[in-house]
Amino acid sequence: MSAGRVRKEIDDALLAFVDRQRPGVLEISGDLAPLLSALDALLAGGKRLRPAFCYWGWRAAGGEDIEASRGIAAAAASLELLQASALIHDDVMDASDTRRGQPSVHRRFEAAHREQGWRGAAGSFGEGAAILLGDLCLAWSAEMFDASGLDAESLRRGRRVFDVMRTEVICGQYLDMLESARATGRVEAALTVVEYKSAKYTIERPLHMGAELAGGDPRVVAGLRAYGLPLGIAFQLRDDVLGVFGDPAETGKPAGDDLREGKRTVLIAFALERATPAQADLIERRLGDPGLDSAGVDELRAVIEETGALTACEKLIDQYTDQARAALDAAPVAPDARSALVDLAVAATARKV
Amino acid sequence: MSAGRVRKEIDDALLAFVDRQRPGVLEISGDLAPLLSALDALLAGGKRLRPAFCYWGWRAAGGEDIEASRGIAAAAASLELLQASALIHDDVMDASDTRRGQPSVHRRFEAAHREQGWRGAAGSFGEGAAILLGDLCLAWSAEMFDASGLDAESLRRGRRVFDVMRTEVICGQYLDMLESARATGRVEAALTVVEYKSAKYTIERPLHMGAELAGGDPRVVAGLRAYGLPLGIAFQLRDDVLGVFGDPAETGKPAGDDLREGKRTVLIAFALERATPAQADLIERRLGDPGLDSAGVDELRAVIEETGALTACEKLIDQYTDQARAALDAAPVAPDARSALVDLAVAATARKV
Incomplete structure (x- = not known):
């Protein structure tokens, strides 16, 4: 099992989870689409280091190959949503402009606010959106872990x-x-x-x-x-x-x-x-x-x-x-x-x- | 079962959970004590509306009295930590000075920063601390729910x-x-x-x-x-x-x-x-x-x-x-x-x- 193959299984599990969440979010309101786009952009990057260590911890302890147990791919990939949450909130706290070579989430929403000429401070709007998207990632991380399909024990x-x-x-x-x-x-x-x-x-x-x-x-x-x-x-x-x-x-x-x-x-x-x-x-x-x-x-x-x-x-x-x-x-x-x-x-x- | 009695069982479950978390947090570092104090202060207030509705939904559907099933008290009380998270982050986003008649969490940490004469902007420190305490409450809410003691199904x-x-x-x-x-x-x-x-x-x-x-x-x-x-x-x-x-x-x-x-x-x-x-x-x-x-x-x-x-x-x-x-x-x-x-x-x- 090559590192590239593991990476692909983890990516697939991650994107499949986000895609399953998408319709429910958009059903609340189409105005939520920018939150999903910002998440998609963030998840396009990243080394998937934490899921990889999780998977190899599983294998080291006798767990099955990733292709024999899709549950571990999802459970491991849920750590990437935890990491997304940490990065988004960290960037707000550090006032960082970029992340993974792109604008950070708060800067992205700040720019959208400015382009639209909305009311209030663009910076606060950007920070607020980033706080909420980070919260969503933190909540979804737990949800994805629980829904991974591994057995209850x-x-x-x-x-x-x-x-x-x-x-x-x-x-x-x-x-x-x-x-x-x-x-x-x-x-x-x-x-x-x-x-x-x-x-x-x-x-x-x-x-x-x-x-x-x-x-x-x-x-x-x-x-x-x-x-x-x-x-x-x-x-x-x-x-x-x-x-x-x-x-x-x-x-x-x-x-x-x-x-x-x-x-x-x-x-x-x-x-x-x-x-x-x-x-x-x-x-x-x-x-x-x-x-x-x-x-x-x-x-x-x-x-x-x-x-x-x-x-x-x-x-x-x-x-x-x-x-x-x-x-x-x-x-x-x-x-x-x-x-x-x-x-x-x-x-x-x-x-x- | 009076409303006051339900409220007391929910409060007890909530405070017992936070008390169980306390030593683990302080073992990481004694410097984390102010996060716990801010949480204690916030949880001292509040009407416990969401836990009460959860409990009465349980009872309406045939669930046992709260004294016969401590699991429902904990599961219901976990919603109060979700609410704490929402309030803390909301107050950052709205730049609110007060919550439940006290300084909001970000203002509390901002004041501490100023009193200590620390480096950097006191406002940013306060917001950062509040973002993190809100994250902790969001994570703990899920943890408390899962550890409530209700059966897996x-x-x-x-x-x-x-x-x-x-x-x-x-x-x-x-x-x-x-x-x-x-x-x-x-x-x-x-x-x-x-x-x-x-x-x-x-x-x-x-x-x-x-x-x-x-x-x-x-x-x-x-x-x-x-x-x-x-x-x-x-x-x-x-x-x-x-x-x-x-x-x-x-x-x-x-x-x-x-x-x-x-x-x-x-x-x-x-x-x-x-x-x-x-x-x-x-x-x-x-x-x-x-x-x-x-x-x-x-x-x-x-x-x-x-x-x-x-x-x-x-x-x-x-x-x-x-x-x-x-x-x-x-x-x-x-x-x-x-x-x-x-x-x-x-x-x-x-x-x-």
Whole structure:
């Protein structure tokens, strides 16, 4: 079963669910069509990372091939709606202009409001529409999971993980926002955010959920989680590095966007920890400046490299990746799942530069 | 079983659920305590209207007394978390300062940000926190429903209604926002919003869900829905009247707040339909003015009365209330549920002036 084939089954399940919802929404009012179009556009992109980890957690724990059990395709794909909700709301909170190389949902509705010359503030209209579409995706995620077609006992086991996962990611988002506001600059605070907002949510819990859906042996579940958490941390640290040093064509975001947003990442915390007073002053002055130009981005990049923060972050990525690999080696997982999980680990943490 | 006793069982179930979630949240980080406090404060208020209708739908369809089945108390109370989510997000979208006589959630976090002298815009921090707490309530609502303890088959039947209900209320909110922006002023557009945002969500679907959870006879389900929809419309029209003419001590909102927010209600649509050009001009100039003072509120109130819109709205409330009562008379529901439903109808639509 190739990664491309799994991806196609997950995409098919996702689009089939949205298509089943469409007539009910349009029956309420044809005026709701723009909400559906915005969702279609968002779902056209994305790497389907969480569904893939969920599916391979299922396979690692002895679940059937995706073509023999369409239920797992739908249950796994429901995580993509959860992710859509998180992205839409995150973009409102960060006032991000783009997502997956397109205008973010709130900007899309803001532009529609402006074009139509409607009343009130276009920005508020855009934010309101995005809050509601994010809510719809959050509700539909649970609905899709429950309607996946897996048996009631499997769903009961999987839902416990699904429930924890939602609480963790929402709490992680709050802690992220809080750290941006408090700006303690502490590596530990940044790592807590990484753990809950990303590592558990993107990798550990999807694997965990897949394994529980399959009724996996507790040793398999424990092994997958021991692999997933450090891999998830490495994944987010890689993402943080790409947010500062990455190619816009690759990330779908303008160069240095994380710097403009003032994200308090582990990378930044490392830089502050190692900075001279002059360097720290530069970071504190420029980080989070919405008008930061490419010269400003270059200045911040230089400080992050000169302090050794980039090297320290790369080292940490390597350490966590090694830890994940060792946990996977020790876990009693099925052979084809093992090779897929190795590939996913490489894809999630590769330098891409 | 008195209304007070039902209310207490629902409150107990709600608070027990939140208390079960608390340690898991605080284990992630003690910094999450303010989210829980904000939720506690919000849940301390509220009339528990949706849980009450759900419970009486259950009883009307032959379900056991609340003391014999704690599962229905939890399943019904889960609707209060859905409502908390809707209120928190609605207040962000409407930029409302207060809710249930206290600061709205986003204002609460905005104030905390300001007091602490944190970085960034206090308003954005408040909105972000409110978006996330609303998300948490939406997720927890589904979690509480699923963990209510009712049997799997009952939950499966009830969840179908729960799913539709969430989609309807979110779509209704969008249509409400859209009508405020487009300001078509059409009675029909305002009535569609009333139907989906309020009538189905507050009364018809909670009754429907309760009856389905009880495995009710289709005739009972149909009868309850035929009672619930018109009653729900009457309920919202009453709320619209109170939003303009109500006593702040009763509504928990400043006098004329709906006028300041520029809500495009059926009451306003009636006024515009009947207005002279001068009256229409006054409405269009003053409605939605955030700085509207008490003299401005009085001016708008006078126009709404003089056009006959208030009388037309009261007449419509009476018509829908009568229609609801007739449907209830014809429905084959259990006697004690019938008398409770009559009381709820009175409570939901009474003039309160």
